[in-house]
Amino acid sequence: MMRSHRLTVGNTSLWKKCWDLCGVLCLMVALFSGVIQGAEINDFDPTTNPLTVHLLPHSHCDAGYKKTVEEYYATEVKQILTSVTSYLDPSTKKKKGESSQSSQLHRFVWSEVVFLELWFDDPSVDASLKQSFRRLVKQGTIELVNGGFVMHDEAITRYESQIQQTSLGHSILHRIFEEDEDKDHYSPEITTGYQIDSFGPSSFTPQFLKLAGYNMLITNRIPQTLKDEMKLDQSLEFWWYPSEAHHGGSGKMFVHVYDHHYAIPTGFDWEDESPTNYKGASPITPENVADRSDQFVNEIVMQRAPYYRTPHLLVPFGTDFRFQDAALQFDNMDQIVDFINSNPDRYMGKTGRTITLRYSTANEYLQNIASHMISKDGPFSPNDSTTPTGTEDTQAFFPSHTGSLFFPYVTSGPSPQIFSGFYSQYPNLKQNVRVAEQLLRAADVMKASYALSTASNLSKANSVVVNNNSTSVAFGLMEHARRIVMVMQHHDALPGTMYHFVVSDYMVKLQIACTELAVALSIFLSQSTVDNDSETATLQNDAYSVPKASGNIVGGGAYLSRTSIILGAPGSVDISHLLRVQMGPNTPSRFDVINPRTWAAVQDPVHILTSRDDVIVRDVNGNSILSQANLLNQENLLGMFIISFLADVPAMGTTSFTIETCDVTTTTDVVPIRGPSCAFSVTDIDH
Numbered sequence: 001m002m003r004s005h006r007l008t009v010g011n012t013s014l015w016k017k018c019w020d021l022c023g024v025l026c027l028m029v030a031l032f033s034g035v036i037q038g039a040e041i042n043d044f045d046p047t048t049n050p051l052t053v054h055l056l057p058h059s060h061c062d063a064g065y066k067k068t069v070e071e072y073y074a075t076e077v078k079q080i081l082t083s084v085t086s087y088l089d090p091s092t093k094k095k096k097g098e099s100s101q102s103s104q105l106h107r108f109v110w111s112e113v114v115f116l117e118l119w120f121d122d123p124s125v126d127a128s129l130k131q132s133f134r135r136l137v138k139q140g141t142i143e144l145v146n147g148g149f150v151m152h153d154e155a156i157t158r159y160e161s162q163i164q165q166t167s168l169g170h171s172i173l174h175r176i177f178e179e180d181e182d183k184d185h186y187s188p189e190i191t192t193g194y195q196i197d198s199f200g201p202s203s204f205t206p207q208f209l210k211l212a213g214y215n216m217l218i219t220n221r222i223p224q225t226l227k228d229e230m231k232l233d234q235s236l237e238f239w240w241y242p243s244e245a246h247h248g249g250s251g252k253m254f255v256h257v258y259d260h261h262y263a264i265p266t267g268f269d270w271e272d273e274s275p276t277n278y279k280g281a282s283p284i285t286p287e288n289v290a291d292r293s294d295q296f297v298n299e300i301v302m303q304r305a306p307y308y309r310t311p312h313l314l315v316p317f318g319t320d321f322r323f324q325d326a327a328l329q330f331d332n333m334d335q336i337v338d339f340i341n342s343n344p345d346r347y348m349g350k351t352g353r354t355i356t357l358r359y360s361t362a363n364e365y366l367q368n369i370a371s372h373m374i375s376k377d378g379p380f381s382p383n384d385s386t387t388p389t390g391t392e393d394t395q396a397f398f399p400s401h402t403g404s405l406f407f408p409y410v411t412s413g414p415s416p417q418i419f420s421g422f423y424s425q426y427p428n429l430k431q432n433v434r435v436a437e438q439l440l441r442a443a444d445v446m447k448a449s450y451a452l453s454t455a456s457n458l459s460k461a462n463s464v465v466v467n468n469n470s471t472s473v474a475f476g477l478m479e480h481a482r483r484i485v486m487v488m489q490h491h492d493a494l495p496g497t498m499y500h501f502v503v504s505d506y507m508v509k510l511q512i513a514c515t516e517l518a519v520a521l522s523i524f525l526s527q528s529t530v531d532n533d534s535e536t537a538t539l540q541n542d543a544y545s546v547p548k549a550s551g552n553i554v555g556g557g558a559y560l561s562r563t564s565i566i567l568g569a570p571g572s573v574d575i576s577h578l579l580r581v582q583m584g585p586n587t588p589s590r591f592d593v594i595n596p597r598t599w600a601a602v603q604d605p606v607h608i609l610t611s612r613d614d615v616i617v618r619d620v621n622g623n624s625i626l627s628q629a630n631l632l633n634q635e636n637l638l639g640m641f642i643i644s645f646l647a648d649v650p651a652m653g654t655t656s657f658t659i660e661t662c663d664v665t666t667t668t669d670v671v672p673i674r675g676p677s678c679a680f681s682v683t684d685i686d687h
Contacts, residue, residue, distance in 0.1 A: 017168045022165065028469050048418045050354035051311050053300055054365045055333065056317040057108045059084075059260060060197060061115055063150045063490040065498045068505045069114065072321070075164050078122065079324045082129060083331055084108050087326035088141050089132040106330055107359040108136075108323070111146040111194050114487055115168035137188055143361035145218075146188035147173065149483070150490040154195065154202035155490050156423055157406060157432070161437060165486040184672035192362040193217035193253075195263040196316075198491040199419040202503045203404035206253030207242035215364045220258040224412035226405065231259060231307040237369075239400040252400070254366070256314060263319035265299045267292075268336075270328050281327045284335040293339045294350070301351050309397065312368050314360075373397065426496035426503060432510045439517040440485050442566045442596040443478050445652045446524035474523040481513035481520075496541075525592050525654065564592045565608070567601050567649060578642070580609045581659055588618075595649035603646040608659070614674065615683045616662040620655060624677035631681075643679055 061077050063069050088106055110116065120130055136142040147171040152162050174187055193209045193216065195201060201219045207215055217240070222230075230236050236257040263269065270281045284292055305313050323329055338359040340347060347355040360368075409419040424430075450471065492498045493506055565579050583588045591608070595601045613629035627645040632638070649655045662678040674681075 026277060028463050035301040049306055049311070049352075050543070051301060051313060051351075052356045052358065052368065053313050053315055054358060054368070055107075055315055055317040055337070056360060056361035056362065056365070057106070057323065057329070058110075058262070058316060059322045059563050060151075060318070060320050061112050062197075062320070062492055063112060063114050063213070063487050064502050064506065065492045066395055066502075068502055069487060072447060073115055073118045076321045076324060078119060078125070079120045081110075081115070081133070081150060081191040082125065082143075083326040084323050085129055085133045085357065085559075088136050089129075092134070092290040103360055107143070107361050107364070109143045109145050109194070109361055111144075111148075111151055113147065113149050113172050114483070116176070117172050131181050134177060134186075137177075138182075138186050140361065140364075143192070143363055144173065144188050145188055145194035145362055147188075149486045150493075151195060151197060152199045152489040153491040153493075154205055154452060155200055156494060158437065159204055159208070160441075161202070161489050164482075165489045166208075168486050169178075172438070191215045191242070191399045192366070193219075194362070196220040196258065199422065199495065199497075200406045200409040201404070202407075203242045205282070206240040206255065207251065210251055210253050213557065214256065216362065217253050217255045218258070218362060219255060221409050222257060222406045223408070223410045224416070227259075228412075229289070230257065233399075234307060234309045235401075236307055236588075237309065238398055241402045243403055253466050254398075255401075256365075258314075258316060259304050262316045264315070264317050267604065268296060268317075268333070269319065269322065270332050271322050271325060279431075284332045284386050289335050289339045293343075296336055297340065297347055297351065297355060301353075310369055312365065312372060314362075314365050317359075317398050338446070345527070365578050406448070422495035422497050427599070429496055429503060429507060429510075430494060432507065432514075433485070433494055436485045436488070436510050436513050436517070438566055438596065439514055439521070440482060442519045442564075442594045443474075443481075443520045443524075445596045446521055446594070446654065447478065450524050461515065470523050474520040477520045479518040480591070483515040484509045484513035495576070516646075518564075521594070541625060564594055565595060565606055567595045567597070567604050567606075567647075578607055578609045582611070588658045590656060592656050593647050593649050594654045595651065600651045601647065603648065605644060606647045606657075607644050609637075610641050610643055610659070611639065612661070613643075613679060614662050615643060615659050616675075616677045617643065617645045618658045620657070622658075625657070627679040627683045629679040636661050641681075648680060 011556070016316075061072065061079050064072070067075065088108060114659045119125055133142065137144060146166075148166040149164060149172070150169075152165055154162075170190065173190075177186055177188060180186060191214055193205065193214050195205060196218060197220065199221055200218070201222065205219075206217060228237075234260055238255055239252045241252045256308070267281050270283070272281060282288070300313065300315055318329075319415065337359075340355055340357050344354055347353075411417045411419075488494050488506065488510070497502060498506075565662070579591060581591065593601075593606055595604075610629075615627070615629065617625045617627045619625055625645050627643055627648075630642045630644070632642060634641045643659065647655065647657070663675050
C-alpha cells in the first residue's frame with residue numbers, strides 16, 4: 001500500500017547517509033562473500049529481440065488499514081469482485097470495442113481470501129455471478145495467488161500462524177469450489193506466492209512456499225538501496241535459498257521483485273483520484289492513442305526492461321482497491337495494447353526491438369520464462385523438488401541469494417522511512433494476538449482429543465450417543481474465532497500500521513475471539529471424565545449446555561465459565577492476567593491446566609490468584625501438591641495472593657487440579673499453625 005503516514009526518524013539526512021553507506025557495505029559484503037551469486041552482468045543483453053510485456057491486472061485489498069475489514073468489503077471490495085467478474089464473463093460482458101485483439105485475452109489475479117469468502121457468503125450477490133467467478137478460475141482467466149486468508153506480515157508473525165492462515169485460505173477456497181454447480185470436483189491449485197506489500201520478505205517464506213508446492217514468489221518491498229543495486233546488476237529475478245544448508249540443492253524458490261512498486265506507471269491508472277491526478281488518467285481516444293502508447297513504451301520498455309535478464313517483462317496493472325470499474329480500466333488499456341501490437345515497425349524504429357503486449361497471470365508469465373530458458377539452456381522446472389532445477393547454464397543465468405538481507409525495509413528519497421517501529425508498537429495489540437493464538441491452539445488440541453475420544457467410544461459395543469448440539473456450537477465458535485486470529489496476521493494488523501480506529505476494531509474482535517475460544521474450551525472440558533488410573537482427563541460425550549461468557553480474565557486473557565490455565569500462554573506469568581479463584585471455607589474449586597504443545601510439560605510452573613493463603617492444591621487423585629503463597633502489594637491487588645505450584649501435563653493434553661482451604665489450628669491468639677499440606681506462605685515479597 002502507498003502509505004501516507006509512517007514512523008519517521010528525527011535527523012533524516014543523517015539516517016539517509018548512514019543507510020546509504022550501510023546498503024553499499026552490505027551489498028559489497030554480499031557480493032564478495034558469495035551470498036549473491038550469478039553470471040556476469042555483461043553476459044546479458046537487455047535489448048535482445050523480441051520483448052513481451054506481461055500486464056498483470058490485480059487489485060491489492062488490505063484486510064484493514066484506513067477502514068475496517070467489513071467497511072472495505074462493503075464500500076470497495078464487493079464492487080471490485082462484482083465488476084471484474086461481470087466484465088470478464090463471456091456470457092455477460094458489455095464491453096466497448098469487443099472486436100479488439102486483446103478483449104478476449106483479459107486476465108486478473110486475486111489474493112485475499114478473506115474478502116472472497118465474504119463475497120461468496122453475501123446473499124445479495126447473485127448466485128450466477130459467483131458461478132461465473134468459479135468458471136473464470138477454471139478457465140485460467142482469473143488466477144488465485146498466495147491463497148492465504150490475508151497477505152501476512154513476514155517480520156513479526158509466528159511461522160505457525162503463517163502456515164495456519166495459508167491453510168485456512170486454502171480450505172475456504174476448497175469449500176467455495178466444492179459448491180460449484182458444475183460438480184466437476186475442481187479445486188484450484190495455488191502456485192504463486194504474492195507478498196507485494198509486507199514490509200520486507202523473510203527467508204522463511206521461500207522455504208514454506210517451496211514445501212507447499214509453490215513455483216514462484218512475487219515480492220516488492222525490499223530496502224530501496226538494495227533494490228537500486230539489484231536493478232543495475234539485473235538481479236531482480238533470482239533463486240532464493242533460505243539458508244546455507246539449502247544452497248546448491250533443490251530447496252530454492254524462483255523470486256521476482258517488482259522494480260518500482262506494485263502499481264501501474266503514473267498516467268495509466270484510470271481510477272486514480274489522488275490529489276495530483278484527481279480526475280484520473282485521461283481517457284484513451286483515437287486522437288491520443290499513438291502518443292499515449294509511445295509514453296507507455298518509453299516508461300516500460302526503455303526504462304524498466306533493462307533491469308531484467310529475459311525478453312519477458314512483468315508489469316503490474318492496478319494498485320490498492322482498483323478495478324471497481326473494470327470496464328474503465330480494461331477498455332482504456334486495450335487500446336494501448338492493440339495499438340502497440342498493431343504497429344511493430346513503429347516500435348522497432350523507436351526501441352530497436354519487437355514489442356508485444358499481452359495480459360497474463362503470474363503462472364503464464366512463469367511459463368514464458370520457462371519456455372525461454374528451455375530454448376536457451378535446457379530444462380527449467382521451478383517446482384522440481386527432487387533434483388537440481390535446470391542445467392548448470394540455466395542455474396548460472398539467474399543469480400542466487402542465500403538467507404535474508406531484506407530487513408529492515410527502508411524507503412528512498414530525501415526523508416527515508418525505516419520500517420522498524422512496527423516491530424514493537426501497539427504492544428497490547430501484539431500481546432492480545434499472541435494470547436488469542438495460544439487459545440486457538442489449545443482449542444484445536446481439545447477438539448482433536450474430543451474427536452479421538454469420540455472415535456474410541458463409538459468403536460465400543462456400548463457406544464455412546466454424541467451430543468451434536470454442544471460440539472457443533474464449539475466448532476462454530478472456533479471457526480469464527482479462527483478467522484479473527486488469522487486476519488490479525490495481515491501485514492497492517494499485527495504490525496499496527498493502520499489507522500487508530502482500526503486498531504480499536506481489531507481489539508474488539510480479539511476480545512470476541514478469546515471469549516468464543518474460551519466457551520469452546522469450556523464445552524470440551526465439561527465433557528471430560530477423570531480416569532482414576534491416571535492423572536489425565538479424558539473426554540466423554542455427555543450432554544452440555546453452552547454457558548454464558550462471563551467472569552474474570554483467566555488463562556492469559558480469555559473468559560471461561562469453567563476455569564482453565566494454558567501452559568506457555570503469553571500473559572501466563574503476567575499478574576493482571578492470572579486465573580482468579582474465589583475461595584470460601586470448605587468449597588473446593590476445580591480448574592484445568594491445558595498443555596497445547598507437542599511435548600509433555602514436566603514440572604512446569606503454574607500460578608493462580610486467590611484472596612487467601614491458607615489453601616491446599618490437590619491433583620486429580622486428591623493428593624496434595626507442594627505449593628507456595630506470595631502476598632501481593634500492588635495497589636490494585638492488595639490482599640491477594642499468588643499460589644504457585646509445579647504441574648505435569650501430557651503433550652497436547654489436559655490435567656485437572658483442585659484448590660481448597662486447609663485446616664488451621666490456632667494454639668495462640670497470634671500465629672495460626674498450618675497443616676503440613678498447606679501452601680507455604682511468603683508474606684514479605686513485593687511483586
